[in-house]
Amino acid sequence: MTIPVRRCNLPDMPADSPRQLPELDAAIRDDALDCVMCGICVPHCPTFSITENEADGPRGRISILLGVSQGELSVDESVRDHLDGCLTCRACEVVCPSGVAFGRLIDAGRERLASEPATALQPRALARPFRWLRDGVLARRRVMGAAWKGYRALHALGLGGVARRLSGRLGAALPKRPPAPLATSSRPAGAGDGARRGTIGLFIGCTGEAMNANTAGAAEQVLAALGYRVVIPREQVCCGAMHAHGGEPGPAEALRDRNARAFLDAGVRDVVVLGTACRSELAALESKHDIRVREVTEWLLETDPADWPAMQTPNWRIAVHTPCSQRNHLGQPGATRALLERIPGLELVEIDGNERCCGAAGMHVLLYPEQARSLRAPKIDSIADLQPDFVVSANVGCATHLGGGTDVPVIQPVELLAAAFERGRNGSN
Ligand code: SF4
Ligand code: SF4
Known part of the structure; x- marks a missing residue:
């Protein structure tokens, strides 16, 4: 049996090249049979913590996948919901x-669901309105940029709350206050001549002209201050994470390949990525293309602080958030804190429950908004208790989701660094 071919609406997107069902089931069985059903993972699962239903935890999901892949369990709406509700x-x-490779397993599980002929049994991300939202808005940088400009304008007129309420799930996922840039100079802060050390390609992602525009500007300033020429190819596209985790590995790979072409055509082999989730997805470029990929926080940690320009900050209190993509996917749980510890004058505090997902999880915040709000609530309470000047998160999805629940500005670590460089250059606190 062949999984039906489906097309994505992004330009130049080739048809999905799905695995044959027997091959997919064999891959699922291979990973699922590594599980010894010990249950150690279960209390660590955020979705299990909400429902306390074994089927909403990793062990239950593995049992379901095993049953489906062995032909002992048919996919119905309940099976779909238990698998699709996973935050990855x-x-x-x-x-x-x-050593069960759960991430690979659940992605294959969603690919398996995508093979179901009935829409009601497929991943929610593939339903027509969500597919349109993903391919027509979220994955298009310029559309996102225009929409964000509109939201900022309405917010400036005091109509931000109305815009959020009228925009349905998308509006509910927006931050209450669109953040203003921290570092304002367009000039590199410090002695950087912007070419001394080489050329870096900056991957700004779908949100690089929208929610991530301040981060992109800050990263450009920081990289230039450290002596690098920065190239931002306009041909770069979505990293493909939404497709990969939504049951469509074919379009995800096509997007990665387009990104590889965009950077290689621009003569760039060192790519710095904004956002830990995009970095996690683009890691696959390294094995297929002659490209080195780093998230901006990890890239900065590989530089020598002796080469950094002077820094100053006004004793800001910073609440550190650790995205799952940074902690679990990249295996860098201490990266944000390690970078911020290099900046003098900051007081760092941790958000309670940092090891648990905030609920953003890519498109999950739009697909399962109630679950996303439940998982965010304890973090918002913790932020209220900590009373920081800023919340810092290295992933734009988490930063945007957290920003929807608090009036405290939520920014990315590189923005703080750009501000510290700028203040160091001006000699101001
Ligand atoms: S996934 Fe790992 S921790 Fe969880 S039940 Fe299976 S073997 Fe145990
Ligand atoms: S990936 Fe996260 S949400 Fe999914 S089963 Fe594992 S711990 Fe639970």
Whole structure:
């Protein structure tokens, strides 16, 4: 039996090249049979913590996938919901003593659901309105940029709340206050001549002209200050994470290949990525193309602080958030804190429950908004208790989701660094 071919609406997107069902089932069985059903992962699972239903935890999901792949269990709406409700946070994977590759398994599980002929049994992300939202808005940088400009304008007129309420799930996912840029100079802060050390390609993602525009500007300033020429190819596209985790690995790979072409055509082999989730997805470029990929926080940690220009900050209190993509996918749980510890004058505090997903999880915040709000609530309470000047998160999805629940500005670590460089250059606190 062949999985039906489906097309994505992004330009130049080739048809999905799905695995044949027997091959897919064999791959699922291979990974699922590594599980010894010990249950160590179960209390670490955010979705299990909400429903306390075994089928909403990793062990239950593995049992379901095993049953489906062995032909002992048919896919119905309940099976779809238990599998599709997974956040792909991989908190289960990092505590598993048997090394079960849960991230790969659940992606294959959604690919398996995508093979179902009935829409009601497919991943929610493939339903027509969500597919349109993903391919027509979220994955299009310029559309997102225009929509964000509109939201900022309405917010400036005091109509931000109305815009959020009228925009349905998308509006509910927007931050209450669109953040203003911290570092304002367009000039590199410090002595950087912007070419001394080489050329870096900056991957700004779908949100690089919208929610991530301030981060992109800050990263450009920081890289230039450290002596690098920065290239931002306009041909770069979505990293493909939404497709990969939504049951469509074919379009995800096509997007990655387009990004590889965009950077290689621009003569760039070192790519710095804004956002830990995009970095996680683009890691696959390294094995297929002659490209080195780093998220901006990890790239900065590989530089020598002795080469950095002077820094100053006004004793800001910073609440550190650790995205699952940084902690579990990239295996860098301390990266944000390590970078911020290099900036003098900051007081760093941790948000309670940092090891648990905030609920953003790519499109999950739009597909399962109630679950996303439940998972965010304890973090918002913790932020209220901590009373920081800023919340810092290295992933735009998490930053945007957290910003929807608090009036405290939520920014990315590189923005703080750009501001510290700028203040160091001006000699101001
Ligand atoms: S996934 Fe790992 S930790 Fe969880 S039940 Fe299976 S073997 Fe145990
Ligand atoms: S990836 Fe996250 S949400 Fe999914 S089963 Fe594992 S811990 Fe639970």
